Amino acid sequence: MDGAARFITFEGIDGSGKSTQIRRLSTRLESAGIPHVMTREPGGSPGAEEIRRLLVEGDPERWSAETEILLFTAARRDHLEKTIRPALATGRTVISDRFADSTRVYQGATRGDLRRTVDVLHAEMIGREPDLTFILDMDPRAALTRGLGRGNGEERFEEFGLDFQERLRAGFLDLAAEFPERCRVIDAGRDAEAIADDIARTVLEVLA
Template sequence: MTSAEKARTPGLFVTFEGIDGSGKSTQARLLADHLTAQGHDVVLTREPGGSPGAEEIRALVLQGDPDRWSAQTEILLFTAARRDHLERTIRPALDAGKVVICDRFADSTRMYQGLSRGDLRQMVDDLHALMIGVEPDLTLLIDMDPAHGLERALSRQTAEERFEDFGVELQAKMRAGFLSLAEEFSDRFHVIDGGRDIDSVAQEVTACVTARLG
């Protein structure tokens, strides 16, 4: 990344993280609807995906056999998708002063590829620094009981169940990893109890983001 790419942008970059089935996608959509109704210019996006090229990579990494890719290959694929997403969606929106709300970002790669399938966190961070160079202004971690989250994730019955197929052990490991990440990056993380009803979670999400918007 050039120094210009790393420079702080005028918009606000908000990401949602959490284990599968935590409800983060629902909360991201509700937040986007609320902020739009309040007159903010909002871009709601997701990872992997969020741009044409990244959506093509999404199909490669979220479908198929759990052992389809090695962890190292997944890191490269996710980083490639994120770079395209950054260039074509995130950066232009932030430069225009918009609020970007993203369902997952680099923290998910730090967990699912960097932690869950070997000690590859340093590789993820090195590639992130080299090719992305951007961190969110605010990350909302929707915390959820692993078994409950997996049950909810599998009930969706979509084609994108490759990571859910790793089972509850991965869910538990990811939950612990995300909570550890929240401590590591405490300046931008806010942990929210996702075990409550949707409206209660949404109220806390809205309050947190509204405070950042000033």
């Protein structure tokens, strides 16, 4: 790659440590003097943050998978317009906690055979893929315990239970095989600092 700003995403099951690793990467990039923006989905822009509350709080059965796809796509479009594109256009690398891959797995693969619906909407309304995606992979049981222990009121997807988390893990690993040119599977069951070292090394090579 040519050293320009990049769009980097972190994916994985709930509780796999994405937020921790994103913060650590941000610290590494700041130390290296690399301008960047740290963001998340659903959310990352004022309008998308409003939609986030509809998606991550409340009864697990609150929305059908089809409705979730529409809500996630609406939030993602606002995020793209208001945060991602402007940052990249001014030379800042974007690090996002989730993007379209999460919708492909959560709604497209584990809550019905809706992958084609997700892809059609993505092509029409988003039309952007990350340059680099880290998929944090770990034991679903351990991740679920960690996710439910956060107690932040955003456990709607964790409350679908262990079987759902196991299907998510399989879905993300399938996705990594589908997009090998941009996806890197990271063993997230290790020491957090060792994980951060692996991620930072890869990112700095990409940005060099």
